[in-house]
Amino acid sequence: xxxxxxxxxxxxxxxxxxxxxxxxxxxxxxxxxxxxxxxxxxxxxxxxxxxxxxxxxxxxxxxxxxxxxxxxxxxxxxxxxxxxxxxxxxxxxxxxxxxxxxxxxxxxxxxxxxxxxxxxxxxxxxxxxxxxxxxxxxxxxxxxxxxxxxxxxxxxxxxxxxxxxxxxxxxxxxxxxxxxxxxxxxxxxxxxxxxxxxxxxxxxxxxxxxxxxxxxxxxxxxxxxxxxxxxxxxxxxxxxxxxxxxxxxxxxxxxxxxxxxxxxxxxxxxxxxxxxxxxxxxxxxxxxxxxxxxxxxxxxxxxxx
Ligand SMILES: Cc1cc2nc3c(=O)[nH]c(=O)nc-3n(C[C@H](O)[C@H](O)[C@H](O)COP(=O)(O)O)c2cc1C
Numbered sequence: 001x002x003x004x005x006x007x008x009x010x011x012x013x014x015x016x017x018x019x020x021x022x023x024x025x026x027x028x029x030x031x032x033x034x035x036x037x038x039x040x041x042x043x044x045x046x047x048x049x050x051x052x053x054x055x056x057x058x059x060x061x062x063x064x065x066x067x068x069x070x071x072x073x074x075x076x077x078x079x080x081x082x083x084x085x086x087x088x089x090x091x092x093x094x095x096x097x098x099x100x101x102x103x104x105x106x107x108x109x110x111x112x113x114x115x116x117x118x119x120x121x122x123x124x125x126x127x128x129x130x131x132x133x134x135x136x137x138x139x140x141x142x143x144x145x146x147x148x149x150x151x152x153x154x155x156x157x158x159x160x161x162x163x164x165x166x167x168x169x170x171x172x173x174x175x176x177x178x179x180x181x182x183x184x185x186x187x188x189x190x191x192x193x194x195x196x197x198x199x200x201x202x203x204x205x206x207x208x209x210x211x212x213x214x215x216x217x218x219x220x221x222x223x224x225x226x227x228x229x230x231x232x233x234x235x236x237x238x239x240x241x242x243x244x245x246x247x248x249x250x251x252x253x254x255x256x257x258x259x260x261x262x263x264x265x266x267x268x269x270x271x272x273x274x275x276x277x278x279x280x281x282x283x284x285x286x287x288x289x290x291x292x293x294x295x296x297x298x299x300x301x302x303x304x305x
Pocket of ligand 1: 022024070074100165192215217218220243245
């Protein structure tokens with residue numbers, strides 16, 4: 001029997017549990033030159049807003065121990081250009097195309113959801129509820145009632161699977177997860193970046209012009225793993241794990257802890273072909289472990305409680 005790497009996340013079926021994480025590899029063409037993208041079940045694009053956004057002033061990224069801080073500020077080409085220029089190419093790479101959206105306010109999310117619903121060839125809509133690098137960008141991810149209201153309004157405007165992307169920057173992430181589920185989200189994904197800072201004490205300057213930024217990379221993996229573990233037990237809908245995944249063992253750590261699929265983010269800046277390496281690694285790890293269907297390991301962690 002051949003290995004089966006396919007996974008089913010409610011209405012979203014993927015040939016592989018690997019996805020790209022929003023904002024870390026553009027919309028497909030940035031990775032296409034490195035390897036055959038069919039190792040990915042889906043490509044998730046950088047957040048798209050209604051109007052083009054220039055993002056924050058430079059510098060916008062800084063390296064930290066085992067990670068990076070970014071404060072890009074949601075730079076993107078805006079809905080019209082994305083639909084005309086980028087989405088058709090994104091659909092052509094093979095993996096399913098997942099569109100990640102972000103709004104300044106409630107109405108912008110709903111507007112985007114309605115518009116994307118009318119576009120062909122989109123496998124799911126991911127709601128970036130939680131951008132820590134723009135003013136007011138955290139409201140929908142930190143207040144359960146606001147989150148529920150927004151996810152419900154988007155849910156009503158589309159037939160596409162809705163993925164709610166959660167922030168780790170909250171006291172009780174399960175409360176927000178349950179609010180998104182109650183509002184009709186089909187899938188959750190966790191985590192977005194952790195608010196952090198990096199400074200140059202000699203210059204008395206922060207390393208990113210925005211002062212604070214989002215921490216990502218291997219440094220955040222233990223936090224992401226804890227959140228995926230907690231959230232997957234708190235809701236009935238599937239969870240996508242993200243945060244510091246750098247190799248096949250990281251993927252399997254997330255999957256046994258409750259993730260039905262995973263996203264690769266910061267690792268793609270270091271190793272743009274990580275999708276291929278990790279895909280190969282997954283196959284050999286599963287063969288070694290005598291596992292034929294990767295879906296069988298989801299949530300199999302034994303905690304004794
Ligand atoms: C440079 C950069 C840009 C990002 N842009 C977005 C974005 O536009 N929308 C979004 O939902 N998440 C964005 N993220 C968050 C990632 O998708 C991911 O949730 C986070 O980086 C944790 O995963 P990682 O440690 O594997 O990178 C961005 C992350 C980085 C590093």
